[in-house]
Structures are given as C-alpha cells and as structure tokens.
Amino acid sequence: MLNLGILISGRGSNMESILKSIKKKKIPINAAVIISNKPDAKGLKIAEKLGVSIEVIESKGFKNRWEYDKKIISTLIKYGVTPKNGLVCLAGFMRIISPEFVKKYKNRIINIHPALLPSFPGLDSQKQALDYGAKYSGCTVHFVDAGMDTGPVIIQAIVKVKENDTVETLSKRILKEEHKIYPEAVNLFARKKIKVVGRRTIIS
Numbered sequence: 001m002l003n004l005g006i007l008i009s010g011r012g013s014n015m016e017s018i019l020k021s022i023k024k025k026k027i028p029i030n031a032a033v034i035i036s037n038k039p040d041a042k043g044l045k046i047a048e049k050l051g052v053s054i055e056v057i058e059s060k061g062f063k064n065r066w067e068y069d070k071k072i073i074s075t076l077i078k079y080g081v082t083p084k085n086g087l088v089c090l091a092g093f094m095r096i097i098s099p100e101f102v103k104k105y106k107n108r109i110i111n112i113h114p115a116l117l118p119s120f121p122g123l124d125s126q127k128q129a130l131d132y133g134a135k136y137s138g139c140t141v142h143f144v145d146a147g148m149d150t151g152p153v154i155i156q157a158i159v160k161v162k163e164n165d166t167v168e169t170l171s172k173r174i175l176k177e178e179h180k181i182y183p184e185a186v187n188l189f190a191r192k193k194i195k196v197v198g199r200r201t202i203i204s
C-alpha cells in the first residue's frame with residue numbers, strides 16, 4: 001500500500017476529510033504522517049485524535065527553501081513516504097515547495113486550491129473571485145509542479161457565486177466542495193487511476 005504524508009499549516013479541515021475517508025476504508029492508502037510548519041496548527045490536534053503520527057518542522061534557521069525541504073523529505077522518508085511509494089498532499093500548507101522537492105517527488109505531490117485554476121492563483125482566491133465579479137468559482141486539486149498553482153489538474157468542482165456573497169460565505173461553500181474532491185483525488189491516485197499526459201490527466 002502507498003504511504004501518505006500530509007503537509008499543513010493551520011486548520012487542517014482538508015486533512016481531516018482525507019483522514020476520515022481513509023479511516024472508513026474508502027481509500028486504500030496508509031496515513032503515515034502529518035507534518036506542520038507551524039507548532040500551533042489546529043490540524044495537529046485533529047490528526048493526533050485520529051491516531052496519525054505528527055511532526056512539526058519550523059522553517060526558522062534554515063538557510064534557504066531547499067535546506068528546509070530536505071528536512072521535510074527526510075521526515076517523509078522516515079515514515080515510508082518515499083518518491084517510489086509515497087503520496088504527498090499539501091492541505092493548506094502555506095509555503096512554496098522548492099523545484100528540487102517537486103523533481104524528487106515528480107507527479108507525487110498534490111495540492112488543493114480554492115478557485116478554478118488557472119483563475120485566481122496565489123493567496124486570497126475567494127476574495128480575488130469576488131473582486132473580479134466572477135459568477136462562478138470553485139476549487140481545484142492538481143499536481144504540484146515548479147510553478148505557483150500551475151500543475152496538471154486532477155479534479156475541479158464548480159461553486160456559483162451569489163450576489164450577496166462575502167469572502168466568508170463563498171469560502172464556506174467552496175470548502176464544502178474541497179472536502180469532497182480532495183479525498184476523491186487521493187482515492188484515484190491510490191488506486192493508480194490517474195495518468196499524466198503533458199498538461200492533462202487521464203482518469204480511468
């Protein structure tokens with residue numbers, strides 16, 4: 001079975017939705033470790049409650065991004081999340097991954113983003129959608145490449161923007177969809193149903 005490592009920075013609700021699906025035996029993958037760059041991330045308590053190993057790796061003291069990522073990689077490997085037998089999920093992990101990390105785990109790192117990429121990449125995507133006046137937004141699970149929110153798309157879900165939406169109300173409805181599509185994408189990966197062909201993913 002594949003080993004899963006999830007990287008978080010905060011609330012951890014996407015992590016929770018994935019871990020709960022694994023617990024219910026809906027996804028054939030071993031939840032090996034949760035790593036946070038923030039010691040006070042709420043998600044750490046949730047992971048502990050669900051009986052999954054946790055590690056905190058703060059970024060202070062590392063001289064560059066790759067030095068920090070090397071520490072993440074050695075921790076992942078310690079838990080069996082290897083470039084051959086692992087999957088790494090970014091779930092609200094608010095750091096940019098180095099190109100070296102991406103290369104080492106090619107097509108084995110996935111991310112969730114709260115917009116329909118390539119629209120509204122980066123931070124505050126829900127606010128960007130409202131400010132732009134978009135009628136629809138949503139969320140995207142995608143492979144991570146060396147760019148910012150640019151890797152091949154695995155699954156997207158559409159959310160209609162309402163005229164009276166605020167950042168909070170829109171974020172809430174998008175999050176509900178995130179909690180559906182992220183476990184679904186992990187499940188497809190675990191069952192080896194995703195093939196990457198150029199920029200496209202073929203789901204069998």
Ligand code: GAR
Nearest residue numbers: 010011012013014091092112113114
């Ligand atoms: C989620 O909405 C996720 O899509 C977003 O951060 C939130 C994390 O929530 N990620 C990004 O914006 C990445 N660019 P969570 O900690 O409850 O899963």
